Amino acid sequence: MSELDFEPFLLSFKLAAITTIILFIIAVPISWWLSQTKNRFKPMIEAIVSLPIVLPPSVIGFYILFALSQNSPIGVFFQETFGVKLVFNFTGLVVASCFYSFPFMVQPLQSGFESINKNMLEASYIAGKNKITTVLNVALPNMKPAVITAIIITFAHTVGEFGVVLMVGxxxxxxxxxASVAIYEFVEIMDYESAHIYSAIMLGMSFLVLLGVYIFNQHHKRKLGVHI
Structure with a gap:
């Protein structure tokens, strides 16, 4: 067994934290719009948002790599304007992770917004509050399970990414x-003991994350039942 290096886990957690923060900021207005709109193109937009769930990671990774490469307009713009390369570095991983984990943030938030009592929203509007204030001070505080679920699942999903981050980074x-790339490399060199240890850590973390989400949601439902 080679000496274990836990730096890949720290890098995974850093990537997941940054991705989750960025996606929460982006996804809140998009999720709100999707939950409220009656636009006839809503199904198409929802399908586009959900694509990363059904597309193979290699397909997503290939298109992101192509779009961010130094030969693409986007890659050239960032290289010439900011001196930043968007592939095979941490910045590229963040961009790729935001695309790949996007639906895992949007869908729970959208469901949460759709579950909000419309009377609460109307009362906020009648009180003279604009949409931004209503979303921040009324909607989000009253859909905590959806917010917690979105944040935790997005974080965990980003930690577990493999195909997309390998292709782009x-x-x-x-x-x-x-961490996921490290496990793959351990298997490649037949260091199964290290692969087992890394995989066990990932398995345990994933289980605890899901357990925490379900316990929180169950506790919240019981609390609501008591209040009712």
Whole structure:
């Protein structure tokens, strides 16, 4: 067994934290709009948002790699304007992770917004509050289970990414070599003991994350039942 290096886990958690924060900021207005709109193009937009759930990670990774490469308009713009390359570095991983984990943030938030009592929203509007204030001060505080679920699932899903991050970031120690990539490399060199340890950590973390979500939601439902 080679000496275990836990830096890939720290890198995974850093990537997941940054991705989750960015996606929450982006997804709140989008989820709100999807929950309230009657636009005839809503199903198409929802399908686009949900694509990463059904598309193979290699397909998503390929298109993101193509879009962010130094030969693409986006890649050239960032390289010439900010001096930043968007592939095979941590910045590229963040961009790729935001695309890949997007529906895991949007869908729970959208469901939460749709479950909000419409009378509460109307009361806020009647009181002179605008939509932004209503979303921040009325809707979000009254859909805590959806918010917690969205944040935790997005974080956990990002930690577990493999295909997308490997294609866009490769395996650069301390830069793009996240835990899932490290496990893959352990298997490649037949270091199964290290692969078992890393995999067990990932398995345990994933279980605890899901358990925490279900316990919180169950506790919240019981609390609501008592109040009712």
């Amino acid at each position: 490769g395996s650069i120690p301390g830069e793009t070599k996240v």
